[in-house]
Amino acid sequence: MTIVVILLFFLLLVIGIPISLVIGMITVLYFFTLGNTELLHSMPTQLFSGLNNYGLLAIPLFMLTGELMNSGGITTKLVKFSKVLLGHFRGGLAYVTVVANMFLASILGSANAQSAMMSKTMVPEMEKEGYDRGFSAALTLSSSIVAPIIPPSMIFIIYGTLSGSSISSLFMAGIIPGIIYGIAFIALISIMGYKYNFPKSERPSWTEVWKSTLNVLPALLVPVIIIVGILTGVFTVTESAAVACVVAFVVGYFFYKELKLGKLPDVFSNTAISTATVTFLIAMANAFGWMIAFEQIPQAIANGMVSISENPLVFLMLVNIFLLILGAFLDGIAALIILVPVFTPLLITYGIDPVHFGVVICINLTIGLLTPPVGTGLFIVSSIAEVKFEKMVTSVFPFLVVGVFCLIIITYWESAVMFIPRLIGL
Template structure:
């Protein structure tokens, strides 16, 4: 097993894509310890992705692609700018508010970072904001993607832990709002200190026109949330309905979506979905090997040896996930760690939905923390800003994010109130 750990860490340091790291490490273990496992390995890989809940991933990716091509994202930005742009630091608020809207459709921090870095960073820089601050706001706001439902990481956690994906979606509503409001309060303080610019207040006519334009776009998150809350359809079904609405809005209302765009949209959807699915498959293989070696049992016993208090366990859990999130892809880490952590948490009386929110948020924060924060790399590349400079600007936002995480960790009501409210 030591050889596998060495290979795993070595490949990570070399910058090999995480899916290949997981797969190669698994093969090294099988070759070095038990060739008989080769017969079962393909079936394990297949079983790792054979789950109905995972069908929501390509559907939500498809929704995001339709939004980009159909002019929906542009109108969301325009509407939030009319509402919030006249405040000091208004474009920073617009950035966060738009990310909240997109989060209810895309569910991916990396996708939102890429999209908003192209849209908001140049717009903010043009209005006099520093590029590093604009990028920091964009990257930190992308954390809302995997927290406000629907969420790809919630889907994967639900599949792994056999927890209701709908309950996970409901549990993410309040934490997402709390995080967004916290970022806005931070921006308010910075805006006063730095004397950020503000735009002229829109006239009533301009505001009304922007509202009329955005109403069709708002149908997408509205249908998703109302449908899930009322139980009309499941999370996966909501993704299919949202795809249909996004197509009609972009094609018939805004008329920016063209039939000639569909082949590229479908190809991009397939490529992005395949990337996630490949990671899930390889992580399932490594998770199976770890279970074969009884690693989850050993780690569980180690965690319990510290204390049988759920508060201590959650504290240790956050430290563990903080470290793991800095070096490893969140989806892969979740697939490996959830089977280890879930039994321990259940023994301590921790609700699996509450545990899932803590794990998902913590690993999502890892996307914006060096040295292996993928959202950080995306923003740095698109905005053409040095990683070190961007990281320094991100520090206040990371501190706020961890403060919110601690609140969510030790006040379960923030997470569980909405699921309990709609459980009947």
């Protein structure tokens, strides 16, 4: 019967049933086939316990921050500032896309949301300046994978909640990996720029640079307040999200005057829909994890891993290979929620820091946005940028190679990931 349930799980995914419904239905079906009604009676409790966590409150607050900043014109100011700084280099607008994504990563924290938003603005702009549309779309998608790495990060919040790891430590641990990815993509663009003779714009005057810097300072308040507040211990991650909402509103409404009160109903509606989608998935996945624990699947995997090798480096390599394959078929957040209860017990066995492992697993699953056949990022950007899916896949390949290379560095260079959390005593 277990084999039938597993086959049904993959069949439902293939025919397009949302993952949250699939894991919920499979859990109910599995316990129903066992004939143990007491387990089914406990199902509502499991659904509630998956959401009864203070740390999850940061998710809707950070989503609200992102919506407020988009509606308040703050994201536009950040993109313009990046263009003034880097637009005059060869391939300057490509550099702008990477740097702007790094700025926005500290606001949105969602790669899908960021790639969708940036595709609307950067792809047409790059095409106007002479860039290939396929390259522009691939670059926009690839550079958006830093969104879940640089704080604040929704996927770090979910991992921290599931594993019991410090969310503040995860946020700080993501800073250096995010910078590594930014530098790697800029290096790739530099090589491609001279090979394909990318265009460049005129160098701005110092007056223009100064005006743009002054104009963007209020927009930078949000990421600065979040990071500095957490570093100094002034407030927790959840409290920083609430403060960020207030600052985003003040900046958008009073400084830039682009956030109108009439936009607020749409802002709150979008936030509620996004939050409901994520929390429903978390609730269902918690029940699914309960089923996995009941079947002692984590213990079976642990025994299998230990039988292969007791070396933590080999374990990390196997996990990365497994996740890269899985990420091509399963949504990153869904995979994270399902797999964290499986892998967390193994970390003690192998002596791996759960914060370092959290960064590795989150980056790995985010790379799944770039991989066919089910990489959601490919479909989102392909649709918005009006680029054929096949062209998106070929154009994104160099960035995918660089992304995996950076993942290997981050996996085996633990001190780079843990430097900031250890420096500030988290």
